[in-house]
Amino acid sequence: MTAASNMASAAWRGLCCLRSKQRAVILFSFCWTLACSFTDEADRCEDLRPGQYLCNSPKINETTQEPENCTDLVALVECRPAPNVTCLLSNGTKYKFSGEEVGFNKNIPCRNVSTYSYKVAVALSLFLGWLGADRFYLGYPALGLLKFCTVGFCGIGSLVDFILISMQIVGPSDGSDYIVDYYGARLVRLSITNETYKRTQISP
Secondary structure, three states: OHHHHHHHHHHHHHHHHHHHHHHHHHHHHHHHHHHHHHHOOOOEHHHOOOOOEEEOOOOEOOOOOOEOOOEOOEEEEEEEEOOOOEEEOOOOOEEEOOOOOOOEEEEEEOOOEEEEEHHHHHHHHHHHHHHOHHHHHHOOHHHHHHHHHOHHHHOHHHHHHHHHHHOOOOOOOOOOEEEOOOOOOOOOOOOOOOOOOOOOOOOO
16 A cells, blocks of 8 residues: 555656646747747848838939839839838848938839830821831831832721731830830739738828
């Protein structure tokens, strides 16, 4: 009877000791996780999420209606992190922003525009397409001469070219885009992404 009691008592003490070790391990893990969360390195400024920064509007060229620094179909804009946001600059320096400093540059898409006006191309196609003026203007002299000699393929070619140019299917021969009179007034497909900013609704 005594031996059985001693064995039960030893088992109980071992169980209590095991439970206390488990508690210690859990408490240590919690404290370690909490400490690591306060000592984590800041993210790079380029990795900030929408809402944590604001980018300046690009400077638009009045002639081309595209950003002035557009190269290789992208343009750079300056972005300012929100006040009290801390992030790493491109040189690795950790910096806390006040909302006025530029933190990084962001690429935005732009079009490859040269000197061809969409309005001029459509007008030439409508009024002088039967003479091939539209094709001469866009840099297709062989087709322009063929239209001139055949009076716009008896009018059918002029009509087809007018539709293709109006829909911007036929563009300049150098592969560039048309100059459109108003920025954004071209055939685009609108969609909402993570980069889309929504204006706060103001109650009337």
